[in-house]
Amino acid sequence: MTDYGIKISQAENDVKTCNKENLVFSSKYDSLKPFIVGYGEKTVAAATAPYGPSGEELVQIKHDLGYLPFFYVFCTSIWRSDDKFSPYAYKSIGAISPDGGSYAVDTNYLYIHLFNGDPTGSRQIFFRYHIYYNELS
Amino acid sequence: MTDYGFKLSKPGYDIKTCAVKDQVINSERNSLKIWMAGSNNISVSEFTGFAGTGEGYFEVNHSLGYAPFFITFFKLKHSTKIWLQDSLDQSMLATNFIHGESYTDTTKLHAHIYVNGNNLAAWTGKVYYYILIDKAMI
Numbered sequence: 001m002t003d004y005g006i007k008i009s010q011a012e013n014d015v016k017t018c019n020k021e022n023l024v025f026s027s028k029y030d031s032l033k034p035f036i037v038g039y040g041e042k043t044v045a046a047a048t049a050p051y052g053p054s055g056e057e058l059v060q061i062k063h064d065l066g067y068l069p070f071f072y073v074f075c076t077s078i079w080r081s082d083d084k085f086s087p088y089a090y091k092s093i094g095a096i097s098p099d100g101g102s103y104a105v106d107t108n109y110l111y112i113h114l115f116n117g118d119p120t121g122s123r124q125i126f127f128r129y130h131i132y133y134n135e136l137s
Numbered sequence: 138m139t140d141y142g143f144k145l146s147k148p149g150y151d152i153k154t155c156a157v158k159d160q161v162i163n164s165e166r167n168s169l170k171i172w173m174a175g176s177n178n179i180s181v182s183e184f185t186g187f188a189g190t191g192e193g194y195f196e197v198n199h200s201l202g203y204a205p206f207f208i209t210f211f212k213l214k215h216s217t218k219i220w221l222q223d224s225l226d227q228s229m230l231a232t233n234f235i236h237g238e239s240y241t242d243t244t245k246l247h248a249h250i251y252v253n254g255n256n257l258a259a260w261t262g263k264v265y266y267y268i269l270i271d272k273a274m275i
Binding site: 008009010011020021023024025026029030031032068070071072073087089090101102103104105106107111113134136137 | 171
């Protein structure tokens, strides 16, 4: 097949000879194409005991792409201030019930499970989500 | 140096004045390019309590020569949902903690599924992976 397409190199790099790491764009490689981005917050009930089940809330984001899309989610933790986001998963911290988030997709929804490991009261957890057109296949 | 290059703005933004965040592409800024994407089944062994293993593994060669940026997703015990790496399959929390996690080195992406909880017969999971052309350090 004839070699064809579009390539753009970073400054000071010869597009005809530079390696792929120094290309800003190449039509040879796909890229992540954002579909939906958003954010929100949810008040999550207290854990039932220090070692007990964490409080849980489920947020469902409808995407209706009809296939499994690439996605990423960040949420706040009850152990940090509300401006600090991470893909913090459902983990245990010493004797304290787990907190953080677990995330999944199917062909129609993004599911954001949020957890509060604090047994002393409900907590507000913030989240940000990114859904891309790229398919998991 | 002469100002040269290539940039495209999002709809509704003036390419001559808009910020980088409002540009689709800018030849002064690198972008994430997908090197490989794919999926593979993972056979997970029986979990028989603390003496059992309850683990499955898959590796794929990427041949980049550095540990690249990656993201993985896992089909675990839930019948339809695909979980982001390190998430727990919430459909199984009452009896089992099941999750997938991954890492890369200079030659491969390594993906694991782990089971911890009550007894669980052997089953088959699946990993979906994206490996990106980004080595973090030049």
